[in-house]
Amino acid sequence: MPATPLIAYAHVGKSFDNGRVVAVDDVSLDVAEGEFLAVVGGSGSGKTTLLRLANRLIEADRGQIAVEGEDVSRVDPILLRRRIGYVFQSGxxxxxxxxxxxxxxxxxxxxxxxxxxxxxxxxxxxxxxxxxxxxxxxxxxxxxxxxxxxxxxxRALAAKPRIVLMDEPFGALDPLTRDALGDDYRTLHRELGLTTVMITHDMTEALLLADRVAVMRGGRLLALGSAAELARNTDGYVGELLRTPRRQAERLGALLPRDGTA
Ligand SMILES: Nc1ncnc2c1ncn2[C@@H]1O[C@H](COP(=O)(O)OP(=O)(O)O)[C@@H](O)[C@H]1O
Ligand SMILES: [Mg+2]
Structure with missing residues (x-):
């Protein structure tokens, strides 16, 4: 991994409702330049909060976040947001x-x-x-x-950002459109040399698109790694998340002839 990560979270925490809801709990995570990181996890696991802390749509309570080597708490949040692309769930x-x-x-x-x-x-x-x-x-x-x-x-790419954050960008689309957009975006990511963090609730999409996958649960970073690394993870929840993609791969492997001629 290169020396300076483009996004670096160090012991970051964020609570809501006077500390009653811990949305992000002591997360440390480095995103390398050029990396495509997917963030998966159930509803309420802290994915959106984690993403929005990076461009200060939400302010951290604890820890530090550096973007392009700069502590984001010392950067004007408006200027910060103009140099980070952001794609919303509903567009x-x-x-x-x-x-x-x-x-x-x-x-x-x-x-x-x-x-x-x-x-x-x-x-x-x-x-x-x-x-x-x-x-x-x-x-x-x-x-x-x-x-x-x-x-x-x-719109997220308009001002030529190096970093793009995406919050379930393709979640509401039909599977074919979603697949086409995912592939197209992956190509853009590579050709433009972007660093991308994409939230998705779909582990299959995460594994197919991203270099590494971060698994969130209860505000904590439960696991982080490539598909092969996650497959070796012994945590029960990670195994559960991998069960669907594994089963899909097995079924498709059995159904589709290998030479691709139907
Ligand atoms: N503005 C807010 N006020 C109060 N609670 C919030 C707020 N934003 C998020 N939360 C809570 O923080 C937790 C994490 O939320 P979120 O980051 O949106 O999760 P995810 O994106 O994984 O669904 C949830 O329990 C959610 O209800
Ligand atoms: Mg969310």
């Missing part, structure tokens, strides 16, 4: 702004000249494989779920 698009308006929002806030923003929007539409002429001026409600998520990804 999180501004409903009254067109596709172009949504994608260009961060460059506009950063004061880019209009012509540059416009060129960047076109470039990003190509990147996420949406036809420029057809989609540029549409409103979010005129798009399919998959198209909205593509716009969400384009």
């Amino acid at each position: 999180g698009l501004f409903p009254h702004l067109t596709v172009a308006g949504n994608i260009g929002i961060t460059p506009r806030l950063l004061g880019w000249p209009q012509a540059e923003i416009s060129a960047r929007v076109d470039e990003l539409l190509d990147l996420v494989r949406l036809d420029r002429a057809q989609h540029r001026d549409r409103l979010p409600h005129e798009l399919s779920g998959g198209q909205r998520q593509r716009v969400g990804v384009a």
Whole structure:
């Protein structure tokens, strides 16, 4: 692993309701430059809180978080958020702004000249494989779920961040769309040299897309590793999470002929 991680959590904790709810509990975790990390875990396990602590949408109570080597508590949170891409679960698009308006929002806030923003929007539409002429001026409600998520990804990439955080970006989509978007995003991650942290509740998706998977439970980081490393983990909950992908792989292996000709 490279010397300086792009995101480093050290003994990070966050509680809500005057300490009654411990959302994130003493988590230490390094994300290397260029890494694709998936975060899995049940509902309420602290995934979203952990992600949002990195760009200070939520402030940590304890521990330290460094992004690109800088302690985030010493960085202006607005400037921090402008240099980290963020993809929301539901797309999180501004409903009254067109596709172009949504994608260009961060460059506009950063004061880019209009012509540059416009060129960047076109470039990003190509990147996420949406036809420029057809989609540029549409409103979010005129798009399919998959198209909205593509716009969400384009918007997150607009100001050329090195880091992209994604909170269940493809969770609400049908399996085929989800698979296509996951593959497309994985390609972008590699080609643009991004560092990505993606939350998903789907262990199969996590194993297929990510370099390493972090397993959260009750606010704690229960396990962290590649697919092979997780497979060797003896924790019962980790085993339970791996059961579905294992069973799917076995069934498909038995059903599909090896040479791919049906
Ligand atoms: N703003 C908040 N106020 C109070 N409790 C919260 C808040 N945000 C999250 N929580 C609680 O913290 C825990 C972790 O939540 P979250 O990080 O959203 O989990 P996940 O994304 O894994 O579903 C849950 O018990 C949740 O109810
Ligand atoms: Mg969540």
